[in-house]
Amino acid sequence: MQQVFEAKTHAHSLREPDALRDCTPTDVVGSTPREAVQVTLLGMAVDVLLGAAKIVAGSVSGSHALVADGVHSFSDAVTDIMVIIMMRYSRQPPDNDHPYGHERFETLGTVMMGCLLVAVSLRLALDNIRAWLEGSSAIETGWLAVTIAILSIASKEWLFRYTKRVGEQIRSELIVSNAWHSRTDAISSAIVLIAIVGASAGLEWLDFVAAIAVAAAIGKIGLGMALDNIKELVDTAIAPDKRSRLLTLMEQHPMLDNVHSLRSRRMGKKYLVECVVDLPGHLTIQEGSGVIEEVRAKVMSVFPEIREFSLRVEVSPTR
Ligand SMILES: [Zn+2]
Structure with missing residues (x-):
């Protein structure tokens, strides 16, 4: 079979102003909305203050759960720093060294961050299990721990609402998911508050159970990341149901025979897809090119998660 021509598209290539205009602001290569950085910095400041207050108050009052919640706040602050660095660096436009863009830097950073969180979680859980087995003293100055826990719930709930509003305004999925993280932080602090009150009333085991639960929550977030x-990073393909929908969509075009050798892999949040199609041999290069453009435009509009779509053309043996 003779290869006629090869066509390729770069959805976010800077040479395609129309593609850029259709994007949400945060999708645009090389730009980071100022609001996204500001709201993330605000969240980081809240996490640092809460982390310090919880660890001090938890240590003074003897609440293991509050100390664990403080470690969680510090790990959130580190994640926020990473989000800011990644937003700046991974959105740089493609260059000669990285012609597919810089999104994989974000991927690699997130893997390292996830492993760090898993390590923090294991350490926290083991420390608390050991302290529980050794048997420890009751909670003293419980009012201090209770005050800090209430402060944490209130500020995290406020941060959730504020961040969610900003994220929706600038249409940033990353910022909206950060907002929901703040909501889970508020819930986590509420559980810690119940544990402190319970432990102050004599149910000391509640404090350890809550501390281990907080450690497990950190581990779950890290493992997921x-x-x-x-x-x-290991080039996982597009989901099987999407793959078959994509093939069906292409096969609907009357000029395409035998769509085959479809391969795909993820790059950042999007996919790079390539495949081979047969075109009737009587078409001119111009006609064939038109068919390929039609197919590509259709695929890119139905599957916004595809960033690059490469089609190689072969001459159909049947027509
Ligand atoms: Zn958190």
Whole structure:
């Protein structure tokens, strides 16, 4: 079979102003909305203050759960720093060294961050299990721990609402998911508050159970971050149902015979897809090119998660 021509598209290539205009602001290569950085910095400041207050108050009052919640706040602050660095660096436009863009820097950073969180979580859980087995003293100055826990719930709930509003305004999925993280932080602090009150009333085991639960929550977040991004680094293909929908869509075009050799892999949040199609031999290069453009435009509009779509053309043996 003779290869006629090869066509390729770069959805976010800077040479395609129309593609850029259709994007949400945060999708645009090389730009980071100022609001996104500001709201993330605000969240980081809240996390640092809360982290310090919880660890001090938790240590003074003897609440293991509050100390664990403080470690969680510090790990959130580190994640926020990473989000800011990644937003700046991974959105740089493609260059000669990285012609596919810089999104994989974000992937790699997220894997490292996830592993760090898993390590923090294991350490926290083991420390608390050991302290529980050794048997420890009751909670003293419980009012201090209770005050800090209430402060944490209130500020995290406020941060959730504020961040969600900003994220929706600038249409940033990353910022909106950061907002929901703040909501889970508020819930986590509420559980810690219940544990402190319970432990002050004599149910000391509640404090350890809550501390281990907080450690497990950190571990779950870290594991999710690491596994999801490792899948991308090992070139995981598009989901099977999407793959068959994509093939069906292409096969609907009357000029395309035998769509085959479809391969795909993830790059950042999007996919790079390539495949081979047969075209009737009587078409001119111009006509064939037109067919390919039609197919590509259709595919890119139905599957916004595809960033690049490469089609190689062969001459159909049947017509
Ligand atoms: Zn958190």
